[in-house]
Structure formats: C-alpha cells, structure tokens
Amino acid sequence: MIFGSDNHAGASDKVLSAITAAYQGAAPAYGDDDYTRGGVESIAQAFGTEVSAFFVSSGTAANMLALSAMVDPWDGVVCHHQAHILLDESTGPSLFTGGAAMLPVPDRTVRMTPDQLDSMITRLPSDAPHNIRATTLSITQANECGQVYSVDEVRALSDMAKSHGLSVHMDGARFANAVAALGVHPSELTWKAGVDVFCLGASKNGAVAAEAIIFFDQSLAKDFSYRLKRTGHLTSKARLYGAQFSAWLADDHWLELARHANAQADALRTAVDDLEGVRSAWPCQSNESFMVFNKELFAALLEAGVSMYDWYPNALPEGTALADNEVLARMVTSFATTDEHIERFVETARGIGSRL
Amino acid sequence: MIFGSDNHAGASDKVLSAITAAYQGAAPAYGDDDYTRGGVESIAQAFGTEVSAFFVSSGTAANMLALSAMVDPWDGVVCHHQAHILLDESTGPSLFTGGAAMLPVPDRTVRMTPDQLDSMITRLPSDAPHNIRATTLSITQANECGQVYSVDEVRALSDMAKSHGLSVHMDGARFANAVAALGVHPSELTWKAGVDVFCLGASKNGAVAAEAIIFFDQSLAKDFSYRLKRTGHLTSKARLYGAQFSAWLADDHWLELARHANAQADALRTAVDDLEGVRSAWPCQSNESFMVFNKELFAALLEAGVSMYDWYPNALPEGTALADNEVLARMVTSFATTDEHIERFVETARGIGSRL
Amino acid sequence: MIFGSDNHAGASDKVLSAITAAYQGAAPAYGDDDYTRGGVESIAQAFGTEVSAFFVSSGTAANMLALSAMVDPWDGVVCHHQAHILLDESTGPSLFTGGAAMLPVPDRTVRMTPDQLDSMITRLPSDAPHNIRATTLSITQANECGQVYSVDEVRALSDMAKSHGLSVHMDGARFANAVAALGVHPSELTWKAGVDVFCLGASKNGAVAAEAIIFFDQSLAKDFSYRLKRTGHLTSKARLYGAQFSAWLADDHWLELARHANAQADALRTAVDDLEGVRSAWPCQSNESFMVFNKELFAALLEAGVSMYDWYPNALPEGTALADNEVLARMVTSFATTDEHIERFVETARGIGSRL
C-alpha cells in the first residue's frame, strides 16, 4: 500500500538491464561517450526537434541548473504557489542562479491561469534596480497539485509570459504522466507551445536516477558544461544517464509506465469516492491525488501500513479549508502500483471505518 | 515641494561640520580610529547597553550584512509583504546570506500582528531539508507603510518569533521617526523588546550616508569584519561614519530632526483632509504618508513641480482597491521639509482642483 | 590499450548486481532506506569507527560539499599545487563554500611535506580581515601525481596542520589504491592519522557512480542534508549509492579491485623502463603513472589507438623540464586493465620506435 511517492518505487527491468549493459566495457568519461550521445538523440527523436540536452541525477539539480542558464542573479522566476522550485528545493535555485528569487503568483488555485500571470506581473514592483526583475516563467507539468495543463493552456501561459518579455521553463518531473493523460505528442506540450528550456524527469517513472535538461532554445546552453562541472553534476562515468534515457524512451516505454501510473490513480480516486471519512480535495488528472481524510482514519491507515503523506495546508485553494478533524494528504501511484495495493487500501480503510 | 523621499534632503549642519572636522588630520584606517570608537560609544550610550556596532554607507548594506550574521544559507527570513528586504534590495539579501530567502507573511495589512506571524510560521512547510527553514523575523520600525509599532507590539512580535525559535532583526532606517512618534526610550523599542540585531539609519534623517549595524546579541558579531571586508563595506578612511553618528546622536539631535519630520507629516496629512481629489490611503504615524489621488490631479501636481512617487498597488491592504481614476502615492517629509513646502503643495493642489 | 583514466572503465559485476537488486521493490526516498543505512554501516565497519556518512554521484561534489562543512566563506583551503580541488573542479569549491579560496603550497614537488606546509602557512599574509584565512588542509591520497603518503606522512601533515589550527580534509578518490599499495588498515590512514572529513571514491575503482563524504568529526555533519539538498545532490531514489558501497566494501572487494589496478601500473612502469622514447617522469606508487614521451612517439601511439592524456606541464617538479621534443603524459590503470592491454601497448610502442 505504497502511496507515499512515485520515487519510492523501484526501477523498470528495461532500465536496469540498460545500466548493466552500459558498464560492461570501457567508454570515455564526462559524457563524451556513445551512451550519452544516444540518450540525447533519443530525446531529439521523441520531441521531433534538435536539442541540446544534459543529464543529472536529480530533478532539483535539473531545475536549478536550467534556471541558472535562463536568468541573471538579480532576476525573479514566476511560478505557482506550490511549485517545487519554490517550496521543495531549499534555497538551491538561488545558489545556482547566483541569487535569483522565486516569485509565486499569489492566487491560491491548483492551476495557474494566464489572467493570474498577467495580473501578477503587471502589479509587480518594477523600479530598476531596486525591485526584483521577473524574466522567466516556470510551469510544472503535471503540476504539484496533480493538475495537467492542456496544450492550449500551456500555450496561453507561454504567450502571456512572452508578451511580458519572460522566457519559459517547464519542470517536467512528471511530464510522462501529463503526456499519458492528454494523449498528445510531447512536442505539442513543449517547444511547439513556447517552452524554451525543459526538465524531463525519468526517476519518478521507472528510472533509477535520470533527469534531462533540454534546451529547445539551444543558444541558452552556451557554457552549460561549466555549470554542470562547478556544481558537481558532471558525472565522470556519465553513461549511466544516457543509457537509462535511451531504454526509457525506446518503444514508448516511458508512456506505457506513465499510463499505468495514471490508470491506478484513476482507480484510487474512484475507490475513494465510495469510502467514508475521506474525500477528494480537488479533481486531479495525473498520478497524484489529494485527499481530505478524517484525522482518526488517516492515523489508523498509517498505522496499518499505508504509506502516504499529510500535505502542506497552504496547498488548499483559496476559499477551501479543513475542518478541525480533517487532514490534507497526498497519494501518489507509480508504474509499480498494483491493483492489489489499491484493493488492500480500500479494504483497510473500510475496516477501520467500521470500527471508528 | 519635495515629498519624494527623505533621502532627497541634504544633511544637517552639525553632521557636515563633524565630517569636515574628522578629516583635518591623520587617523588609522579601517575603523581602528577614535571617530569610529566614538560612534560606537555614542550608540551604546543612546541605547543604554553594551553593543558591538559597525558602520556602512547604505541601509541595504546594513540589512543584508546583519541578516548574513543571523541565518544559514538554507534559512528564511520572515517579513512584512512590503518589507524593504523583500522588495527594495534586489536579490542582495540572498547574495550576502549565501542564499537565504525572504518569506513574506501573506496577510496584506499595513502592519504585522503576532497572530499573522503565528499562523504563517505554523503553516509553513517544514520538512527538512526540502523546505526553507524560517529562523529569523525582520521587523521594520517605522515600517514601509508609515506605521509605528508600539513597545508592546514590538515585544509581542518578538515573543511570538522566539516562541517559534526565530531570532529578531529590526530594520530601523526610520527608527528615529518611530522614537520621536512614541516618545519612549530607544532601548524600550529594541533590545528590551527582544531585538537581537538592529540596523539604525541616519541617512534618511540628516546624515550624508551613515548606517549602523548594532548587535545587542554580541555573539552574533563574530567574524563580522570579514563580512564587511568581503562585500567591500570595510571603508578605508572609516571615520566618516563614526563622526556622523556621534554628531547625530549628541544632544538628541537625531530626535529633534525626526520630530520635525513627523510634525510636517502630520501637517501634511491634516491639510490633505481638506483637499478635493485626494484622501489618506490609511492612517500613518511616522514621516511617511500614503495618499490616494485622483489621477489627473496627481499628474498635474507632478507637472507643477511636486516631487512624490506613485506607489506599488500591492501595498494596498486586503479588501481595499483603487478606482480606475485613482493612483496610490507616497509622500515623505524630512528634517528639511519647511512649512512653505506644505503650504505651496496645498495651494497648488487647490489651484489644480479648481481647474479640473 | 585504455590508459586515459580509471573512470573510463566499466563497473564490477558485484556492483552492477547490487544496483539491480536494490531497485526490485519499493523503498523510502532521500536516503531514509535500508540500502543507504547499510552503506553507511559498511563504511563504519571498514574504518572501525562510528561515522556520519553521505553519498553523492561525483568526487567533485563530494569534495566541494565536504569543504563547505569545514570552512567559512572567507577561509582558505591549503592544498598541493596539482590538487583536484584547485585545478579540476572549476570554481565549484568556491561556489559550495560560499567563497572560500584554494591556496596551493608553492613548492613544486610531487608530494607535500610538513616543512613545505609549515613554511607556507607561516608566510601567508594573515592580517584580518583583509587576507584569506587558512583554516583547512586538504590531502589527496593517493595524490594527483600518483604518490601515496605513508601512515607517518599523513600523520605528520595532519599534525603540522593542526599545530597551525587547521582541520584536515582528505580527498580519497583513489584511496583504495593507496590502501592497496601500503597494505595498512584504512583507519590508520584516516581518522587515526588526524583526518577529520574524508571523501571516499568508489567510481574510479569499479563502481558506477558512488562517492562518500565521511565525517569522522561528526559535529561537522550538522545540517549536512541541507547542503546536499540545495546543491541538487540529495538523490530521490538514493539507494543507488548505499547499494554500491555495500557491495564494493564487502569481503574486501574494493581492495581486490585496487590491488589489480596497482599491479597493472607496476607492470606498465616496468615495461616502460625497457622502451625507447619514453621514460618515467617520476616514481609513482599507485595506479597513476607519469611518463615523458618523445612527441612523435606519443602522437603515433594515440593514432594507434592508445588512450592516454598529455598532462599539465605545471605538474613537473621544480628543476625538471621537458625537452622541446618531449611531452608529459599520464597513464592510468584500473580494475579492468588486462595484461593484454599492457602487452599490446608495449608492442605498439616498440613497433613505432623501430620506424621512427
């Protein structure tokens, strides 16, 4: 009954075999090898365009390095109030960018709208050089509230950003889940919709540790290897990442894994509808679900071995609130979530409910 | 008709004479001189306690250096949504602290309350090491909305901060105006009320360029001279600052200057009450006043030579808003504001009003 | 004929199997898992003492993070003139430490002596806060010139460092090779000899990507997870590293791998003694060898498929020099270097020599 995070899962057999194969013989170091080149080529093919791409071991590193290539140290990055770069990367984005600040859109909704963005940027203090200068928009897809932005929504956000002179970053730690949910070509959700720099995560969806920083605007990749090196992210035996990405992208393996995770999330959400003491906090479209639990039920479920986390109360949209005996929780499914996990969760919850 | 800022004013004769006197002969460099020691001693006397104190040329430098001695690079500084350290120091606080973030209390009121602080800290994500760790509260006195916190209010904020494990910084760029407004001893508003590190500004109130970083908690001053040096703020012929502070604090000169500035602000606010097309945005107690102007009137006043600034719309308290034909503006008086400035402003506004 | 670097080799079967096994099921993220705990425990056992230990994917990251826990931003790290932290980590050590500088001992010998260290520190400008304050010594073992420091030498360097108030860091990217060369217990070369913080590398010796930061002085590990997080080095599915370390350390696998690499280096050096047009640049004791080649021979060898690098001329000890037709080169053996590699290299060199 593992719903704590998609990064609690193991790795897919295909990815593991690719790692073992890649380390059977010698290869040049620091990314000058065929595995790395193959990984980049796989990305170019999957997205249907030429790219500059680089690999790192964590999504936090990917985001921070990507942003460091996009902003000046006196700039700000506009993002959602629950963005990973704002809340879950400590003060790292500031370290890697030389000081840039994360600027959350103040409206507390589970997805950002172009109007919110417009209003926020328009009202931002902009007296140079005193105020922080907003120069980049970061969109998470699927986002931290389990939301998926449609092609039109991504494009509308990008267009609004660019009308204000901002470039566009996308945090795609769960991008596979978004593509699987929408059934569109990856290019439609990224460079064709105005995304300049894109972080594509494989770790949460079947890889061991593999994240790509993809420059659709290749001019921004200038000197990027220096950025990798001086942050300790230029791995010596770098083929680890390219090998994973090639195996992960081949034959739509990544989308197959994501479709499974999404389907299990749908099943979970459907099951919850019938349970006492728990309700959906808001509708979700990806492999993340947000639930409001009765506190006693929640505690009993944890005790019974369900892995899941209570969540930041600030994530609740404006105008919603928890009752005193309620707790907000996040439940995440993954490529490894089985039907049995969900069935056991439902049975456990029913059993506890009948005793409460 | 200069109401743009108190840093548009010149300097007091006493301060200027002190500078000229200090540079008549030789003195050791880098603060190892009698003028610097005298300045520190003046501060200790004015605040009735032993201190470690250092001088710099800007309030921004003072705040950033003070905070750098208080936080780790992965920490956050809780502050008001209009705080200078949040909005008006670019990304400098992050640079000087090695990365720390400014965390505004989300409630949009013109003064921070202990309840707001409590609620904010309680709801802050605090999953180490992912989330930013709030470890310091910064209070501005008088604050950026023209508000003065009473002795009890400062103490209540400090107590709340300390109950959550936060230390307390005070940005006193306009501290003299607060003391003058309240008529209390400076110690009551600072170390006796729980302030650990205090930035005292003289520049806005009669000095040329003189700001002090005052450690009531002297343990935090360890290695502070390294911080000054490596940010370029260890001035070689440093007596400039100590000489200004000694002259400024002597015989309550600083409070005399501040009382004048406050009195002129009171006069301005009273006068505005009788004018058409302009109203007080909220009640103020210091030398800063916030007005809502009819846009045409505002534009005509600027044209007529009134110096004042339109202000960030985000500064408006929750629930208030501007009409389409209104603009928020800040008007600041100083030690140098004359009765004639105010009279001419009133006459000019009346003249324009009669023509609109 | 791969002598370019030990990080050109693949990975050992035991390590690869351990990775595959570790990702078969679910486990908590961010290092709160049994694989990570097992890796730390393996290190504690191998070194015979309690430790705080953390894992990252590159030796550069390990060094930079270790140093960040040891120095203040205004400090300096004393090191050898060929130290990796000085030459081969770009400006990363400065980024991670908040600004600290690397201070090379000026004597140009292939190994640092306590006398050199003493003389260097004694002569270092030390007028606070103007000059950089040396507070840490970094020793590389085996070092970047292929040298191994004996137990007595490490202790003598540590003692000298501590007599000047410096703490001691050891870069052990090739530590296994040093232990294998000396045949002593790992503890003798580290904490028993005065090392406070130790970076142990597995990547160059059979692992995929696994480096440990080991705090013998556990007080320095305070808040270390924040350092990992904000540099993107807190990997989500972190078991990767612990699994590798456990397999690598088990049953002296790491030493077995290193002994092989060292033996092959010895064989290479012996073979070179008999070759025309190449000579040992200086005697080495680890798996790195430095050779002076006739330029034509060197170029012909590269053409013939020998992988090796010409090396920084600054690495040459004082008083030695290259002739115009000579080039300095580094040749590195690894756990994967076969007898055949060496035989083919010798034959190739002989064949070329006979034609020159």
Add this chain to the structure above:
Amino acid sequence: MIFGSDNHAGASDKVLSAITAAYQGAAPAYGDDDYTRGGVESIAQAFGTEVSAFFVSSGTAANMLALSAMVDPWDGVVCHHQAHILLDESTGPSLFTGGAAMLPVPDRTVRMTPDQLDSMITRLPSDAPHNIRATTLSITQANECGQVYSVDEVRALSDMAKSHGLSVHMDGARFANAVAALGVHPSELTWKAGVDVFCLGASKNGAVAAEAIIFFDQSLAKDFSYRLKRTGHLTSKARLYGAQFSAWLADDHWLELARHANAQADALRTAVDDLEGVRSAWPCQSNESFMVFNKELFAALLEAGVSMYDWYPNALPEGTALADNEVLARMVTSFATTDEHIERFVETARGIGSRL
C-alpha cells in the same frame, strides 16, 4: 611620522568643501542627481573619452564590482602575486563574480612582464570545463610593490592579454601617483593602452571615500546598477561621490596632490640611503617605498611613534631574502606628508642607530 598608509591621511580642503556644498539642499537619490552626473562628466573630460562610470565608497568594492561585469563565475582573473584583488580583498572578488578565481602569475618579481603573462597563460590547464578559464588580466597601476608601468609597458601587457583573448582591468587605487610619476595624459595609460574597465581611486589621495568604476568598453556596463544595488553599493544620497570627484579632478587638483605624495616618497628614499640599518628593498617610482630594516631599529622606530607596517615576506622578489635580523616594511607618503614628517623620521632613526 605617518607612513602607515596613504589612507591614514585626512582629506583635502577642496574635497571637504565640495561635500558640504553638495548637501545644502535637496537632490534626487540613487545617483539621479547633478552631482553624480557632474562627477561622471569630470571623468570623461579628464580621460578625453565617453565613459560609463559609477561610484562606490571603497577600492575593494570598485575592483570586485568591475570584475563582476567582466567575467563568468567559472572564469579566472590573472594578476600579479601581490595584487590587492588576490591578497587584500578577502574572498570578496569570488563572492561578487559568483565564484571566479584569482590566478597569480607565479614569477615573483615586483612588476609583471608580458613574457611572464604569456608563459603563465600558455601553461595554464585549459581542459574545459574542468579547469578554470582565464579571461581577464588585472593590472594595478601604480602597483602594490610601488612600481609604475610605463605607457609602453601597459600597452604590451594589454596586447599580450588580448592576444590570448583576455580583457583588461586596471586597479587604479593609486593611479594618480602613476600619472604624476610619468607625466603623461591619463588616457595614454588607460583606454588608449587597451584597458577596458578601470577603477580610479580618490580615497588614498585626498578624498574622504570616493572610488570610480569606469567602463571604457561601455557594453560591459549593462545592468551594472543591479550589481551596485544588490551589493549594497547603491548609496541613497549618492551625490557624496560625484561631488568629491568633481572637486578632485578640477584644475588638476588630483595630480597636484599626487605629485606632492610622490615627491615626499622620493625624499624619503633619498634620506634612507644615508641611514644605517635600513636599505631600499627594491627601487620604487610611486608614493610607496619598501625598505628592509634591522629588526631592532624597526621596533625602536615604532616605539618612537613612527607609523609604518612590516610587510608580507612573500612580496620579496625571487632570489632575494631577509637576514634573520631583518624585516621588510612598507612606507607610504601622501598628499599630507610634510617635510617635517620625513625630517623627524630621519632624526629619530639616526638617534636610535647611534644607541644600538
């Protein structure tokens, strides 16, 4: 008998009067005032070319900010082994540039030569992205060893730098002394000789605290006000600096002050030639002189009230050394050094010498 530093002197009457005059009335803040514009215009006139120029309160700040506009965080700045940016600015240059390293030319002579520069850059490790990339040369004029580079020497250094792709920074904390010593037009020593960014110091030569960062290559000044702001160096009542510079440059006042300082240094060096127990360490051409004293004489002189500093032994050129009973010392004259200072020093030294 004040020979400790030229920043121990007071300020010239003309500069002090200019400060007092500048603060008689109101003026816009943050450099948008006629005094600041006048200061920039004075510089443009003195150097006979258009410039972008900015003012700060310390030479350390000027250097660090100038370099921050010239290099990337992974770059290195080549400099003399006694450069202020290397030794006397703590780790600040690294902080302000985001990490760049200072790379001293290893030859230990009192002035840098183009050949040294060529040899150093040629031998520098340059394997991207591992090694630090040298992109800027910094020349100090007059330099930290009391040396003045001729017009031809500056040009030859610049030419060599540019032939390797480096831009050129000049630290002119004592530039006035160099111009006075050479009797050439300031333009000949700066932009006409290839200097791109120039720091001109007034503080050591009659000003209170005034240093200019002058961009001859104005494209490098882009966004410079953000750099000033986020380091706390955008002074609010900024007219302080422009007023000083205008007064200092007017009617060659700066050169008059510098000529006096130089003449007093010449007199001091001539006098020392006749004294027992002290000798010139090397010939100097500016207002700094380096002497080797008998230790007893040195101690007795300090006791007798002579202010001067013993100096870093590393400053001694290669091949020179101190005897056991000798100490290296620096003696600096200034615009305020009187004949009587020198006469009393000579008499005091003679008196002590006769008793030793």
